[in-house]
Amino acid sequence: MGNDPIPTPSIEDLQDDPMTDETTSIFRRRELLRPQHVPQKDRIVGRDREIETVETLLKPAAFGNPPESGFLFGKTGTGKSLVAKHVTGRARGIAQMQGTTLTAAYVDCDQYNTETRAARKMAFEVRNVIDPDRYIPKEGVGTSRYYDALWGGDGLLHKSDSLIVILDEIDKLGDDTDEILSKLSRSEEAGKTGCYISVIAISNKTDYSDAPDERVASSFQDDPIIFPPYDANQLQAILERRIDAFRDGVLEDGVIELTAALAARDHGDARRALDILRSAGKLAEKDDRKRVTEEHVREADEYSDLNRSVQIIKNGTPHSRYALYALAYLTKTRSTDSFSTGELYDVYCIVAEIATGESLTHQRILDLMKKWTLPEITESRHTGGGKSEGSYRIHRLLHDPDIVMSACVNSSETQRDVLNKLSESVS
Ligand SMILES: Nc1ncnc2c1ncn2[C@@H]1O[C@H](COP(=O)(O)OP(=O)(O)OP(=O)(O)O)[C@@H](O)[C@H]1O
Ligand SMILES: [Mg+2]
Incomplete structure (x- = not known):
């Protein structure tokens, strides 16, 4: 105790501390506005149909029967993660009432973005519920070791009637997607453990079109469950059901309506609506x-x-991000702000080589760069001499290059390697 580096003042010393006055905050239950918060049913708006569909898939597991798998698809902030967690949680509760064991594992594939990482996460989640004392190595073993821990001879799932795996942002698994999905379905087919497995896969990957990722979709029997964006009225209702995050009378008239309208502008995104409201609260406090x-x-x-x-x-594909990185790098280091595909191609190749060991053709990079114009990350236009000289396309970044560069390259390590290499080789 004596060597605690963080000393706690005595109660007397805290008497006059302004921090003791909790009422100075305009928030009452700030956690209601956190993006990870899973609200209760009476706070969920306009997703009855989607909830019911997922219920139909999972309900059998609550009664010891085989559940189904499903693929939830829709734009960002449309309630996919929320609905998956909400229904899974309820199914697990009902299973408890029924005396069957339903184990749930939530894997955020954005964070666990390879087959090994996702399998490890799955094994640990299941272990923590079924047999917390069981030893599973954290590193130094292959993917099969984690599958083995789940459904091998002495696997954890022998002790469960069913397992629901939520693979959120499954598109982030890239080439490993098929592998993990087929492992999950085969393990059940082989009846190795007698435990039924349901996979709820979730993706918002639209590649700027509205079609679900074919590869993922085709792994599921039924059509994807599509989550449409909200309209401004629904966003308003979502916000109204969270106003107890604030103390009474804190929100001026019109604040909820304006927040909903702004969040509905692009596509009705509930995360954005809650984000704006939370930040507005923080700004008010700062003021x-x-x-x-x-x-x-x-x-x-x-x-x-x-x-x-x-x-x-x-959310962009790796090579489209490397090409965008090249544009941001040039924008940051040169005095001009528009660059031809040729100029950025050279820089792109260096970045792509470091990150993946390979680079795509000039034509492919031109195609990928065009895709950044639609969401208004970049702007591009034709320029150059008359017909005889041939025109070419130039690109201009619409955002702060530093922010773009760190969004383009995942790890800070790669980021550093890339910058070192670029400062050596691009004059
Ligand atoms: N119908 C709804 N009613 C109440 N709150 C909602 C609703 N839909 C979404 N939200 C809230 O909005 C936020 C974003 O929702 P969620 O995380 O489920 O989106 P998502 O579809 O998974 O998006 P992404 O594809 O970006 O992961 C969460 O905080 C969630 O609680
Ligand atoms: Mg989500």
Whole structure:
């Protein structure tokens, strides 16, 4: 105790501490606005049909019967993760009432983005529920060791009637997607453990079109369950059901309506709506104001616009990100702000080689760069001499190059390697 580096003051010393006055915050239950928060049923708006469909898939497991698998698909912030967790949680509760064991594992494939990482996460989640004392190595073993821990001879799943695996953002598994899906379905077919397995796969990967990822979709028997964007009224209802996050009377009239309208502008994205409201609250607090005004909402919206762009970039395919990185690098280091595909291609090749050991053709990079114009990450146009000289396309970045560069390259290690190499080789 004596060597605690963080000393706690005595109660007397804390008497006059301004931090003891909890009522100074305009928030009452700030956690209701956190993106990870899974709200209760009475706070969920406009997803009855989707909830019912997922219920139909999972309900059998609550009664000891085989559940079905499904693929949830829709744009960002449309409630996919929420519905999957909500229904799985309820099914697990009902299973408990029924005296059957239903184990749930949630894997965020954005974080666990290879087959080994996802399998390890799955094994640990299941272990923590079924047999917390069981030893599973964290590293130094292959993927099969984790599958073995689940459904091998002495596998954990021998002790469960069913397993529901939520593979969220499954598109992030890339080439490993098929592998993990087929392992999960085969293990059940082989009846190795007698445990039924249901996979709820989730993706928002639209590649700027509205079609679900064919590869994932084709692994499931039924059509994907499509989550449409919300309209402004639904967003408003979602926000209204969370206003107890604030103290009474803190939100000025019109704040909820404006937040909903701003979040509905692009596509009705509930995460964005909650984000804006939370940041508006934080801005109001920083201003030392007791009320959240429309002004705070507008300011918060500008921040969230930037966040949205970062999210879009992170969702891009690897080589499209490397090409965008090249554009950001040139924008940052040169005095001009528009660059031809040829100029950025050279830089792209260096980045791509470091990150993956290979690079795509000039033509492919031109195609990939065009895709950044639609979500307004870049702007591009034809330029150059008359017909005889041939025209060419130039690209211009619409955001801060530093922010774009860190969104384009995943790890800070790669980031550093790339920058070192670029400063050596690009004059
Ligand atoms: N119908 C709804 N009612 C209430 N809150 C909602 C609803 N839909 C989404 N939300 C809230 O909005 C936020 C985003 O929802 P969610 O995480 O489920 O989106 P998503 O479809 O999984 O998006 P992404 O594809 O980006 O992961 C969460 O905080 C969630 O609680
Ligand atoms: Mg999600």
